[in-house]
Amino acid sequence: MTVMHVPEQLSCFHCGLPVPPGSDYTAVIDGKRQPMCCPGCQAVAQTIVDGGLDNFYRHRDQSNVTPLAASAAEAATAELTLYDSKSVQDGFVRFVADDHAEATLVIEGITCAACVWLLEHHLSNHAGVQQFSVNLSNHRARLVWNPQACKLSTLFAEIGRIGYQAHPFHPNTEEVLLEQEKKRAIRRLGIAGLGMMQVMMMAIALYAGALQDMEERFVEFIRWSSLVITTPVVLYAAQPFFIAAVRDIRSRHLSMDVPVSIAIGGAYLASIWATLTNSGEVYYDSVTMFTFFLLIGRYVEMQARHRTGRAGNALMDLLPTSAMLLSADGHEKLIPATELKMGDRVLVRPGHTIPADGVIVDGRSAINESALTGEYLPVTKSVDDAVVGGTINVEHPIQVCITEVGANTRISAIVGLLDRAHAEKPMTARVADRVARYFVMAVLLTSVTVATGWYLVSPEDAFWVTLSVLVVTCPCALSLATPTALTAATGTLRQQGLLITRGHVLEGLASATHVIFDKTGTLTEGNLSIRKMVPIRSTTSLTPYNIAAALEQSSEHPIARAFHPHFTRAADDVKVEVSAGVEGSVQGERYRIGKPEYAAALSGQPLPQQPDQNLQWLLLADTQGAVAWFALDDQIRRDARTTVATLKHLGLQVGMLTGDDSSSAQRVADELGIDAVKQGVSPDEKLAFISQLQEQGASVVMVGDGINDIPVLAGARTSIAMGSATDLAKTSADAVLIASELERLAIALLVARKTRMVIRENLSWALLYNLVALPLAALGFIAPYMAAVGMSASSLIVVGNAMRLSRPPRIRRKSQE
Known part of the structure; x- marks a missing residue:
């Protein structure tokens, strides 16, 4: 007797209903493909996953998985309730x-x-x-x-x-959402662009045929063909405008999507009526053109927004994905860093990143905190010293007790400062928010008034006249006045070595009153180098440079890298003393290099006097006594002095804001002629200082390069990152000096001032056009196609005027001296 195997009935992972035989609906949840009973459950499950709400399936009680859960509304309610956990x-x-x-x-x-x-x-x-x-x-x-x-x-x-x-x-979740939004925008833009090109070709044939008495059957064919091509543009490409308009009407708040939707939808429906009745004019070309250019503007804005969004995400990426957890008996276990809890003890080996904020409970090492302070020299940390997640252990293993995790870490706090700085809107943005509401209301009231008046006078012309008014009031030239000038100026500055990543940079540069520089990596090169060597006595055939390089060769400390160009041979029996120096044998003789007290202790001889108290000195010594002094310093950029002088000549106040609290900060300022100096400040204090300046009416341009500068770069009205800056600083800044040449700032300021003048000219022309065309359209003197032509001509004038910015200005040599 043969026993037939009956396959087990699968249940829908989302709602619990049986999965019908032959169904292949699935969704990937927690990395595993789960069965779904229908496309509805599949869509809801995919929405939950895409929204980063996978926890819904982890936390729900399996006894609650009933067919009633198939309701999307109940699923959404359950998802939201999880956020209270x-x-x-x-x-x-x-x-x-x-x-x-x-x-x-x-x-x-x-x-x-x-x-x-x-x-x-x-x-x-x-x-x-x-x-x-x-x-x-x-x-x-x-x-x-x-x-x-x-x-x-x-x-x-x-x-x-x-x-x-x-x-x-969450950085990872937001990246997925941004990518999905970008793909949708590209698809809509492609359909609108393709439709516009095809319809415009047919429109040209239609206009030309009207002048030469084209046969009626050809006219009808072109109209129907245009309708077929325009329909997907309106129903798919222009869909976001209609969805937003419906949402705004329901919430009783008007936006630009309302008149845009009325213009596109009205022209489309009117053209369909004209096609069906074979009367009147069709405006398929206007419909597709409006949609395409509006989508281009939205796409450019979206790209800039995505670039801004990824800045904070990259900052969170400083934290490692894993951590070495130590159990009570000392056993090591590798776990995801997100699973760390307060009180956990972790082991951080040399070269590894500290996974979260904590306190050292065992060990002593140098910690590279450049991610927070911007300074290149590691800081020595020992037992009971606090360490910050995202910083790097340089020298020796340490054990850290975790004190803060998640949103309470220092890195998260810096991200919060970044978001807060972005959220603080400038006056121009607040004014634009208010004006936008009144402008939309004025457009709609004007259109309603015109429609009512014409309906009473000439009902058959009311629709077409109203459509002309909507086309005329569509602020194409007014909208192009600023972005075309900014685009031309941006291209010019890109050729000159300044990459602008946000549209308000030129406006900020044109009205700038203060330029504030970071020191390390901005006014200086950002790398330690040997500034001076003072020999005390000769020893072997090797020079002091060669001996020092031999001792420092095996170290990756920033001080050691300054000696690497002088390496000729390696030292033997090298010993590193944390935060003191290095000892080793070169040609059979013991040497030490490092802090003067540490090096002099090798011979027991008295410490020689330092040549200059204003510089950072290292001492090279052997068993007989001191051999040579080395002065290390960060070199000032070759064009820094000229740039500061040029900015002062242009009427700006120049200042320096740095986390370095050593004497070198004031020395750099004195050499460059900078009077306003604030040193030894944290990222929070930098942002507070800039905010205070701006509250007093200053328009600040901040120039920096480090991760510690990210909050202040975001908080300043205009921010510029050096080309050699960290990727995080570049993405947070409004512009990047690609070649790290400070003298490009002066060119940028002159281009910005010229751009401001061109924008004012463009706005004046666009306003004049609207003031003249609107009354004429309302009186019925301008047909819709004439309004479209006039709008295009006005736009061309605005674009042509903006092209004058393609020529870069010249700075007279006198202004550089």
């Missing part, structure tokens, strides 16, 4: 006090400044919310609320209720 919040919420918590969110669905205004006003008025600010450039929101007064899930639901979607800010 302490374990989930640990990854992105920072608890300052029992009644004060902070979180960084990523908001999907934002299209313009009006969206930011709506979100901020809606959430800020909610009970328990102390502050809610949204950054338009990267779509991140900073939420400060009282956990005792309202739940986090309630605030997420409120954001969803007005048509947006919020996610916790």
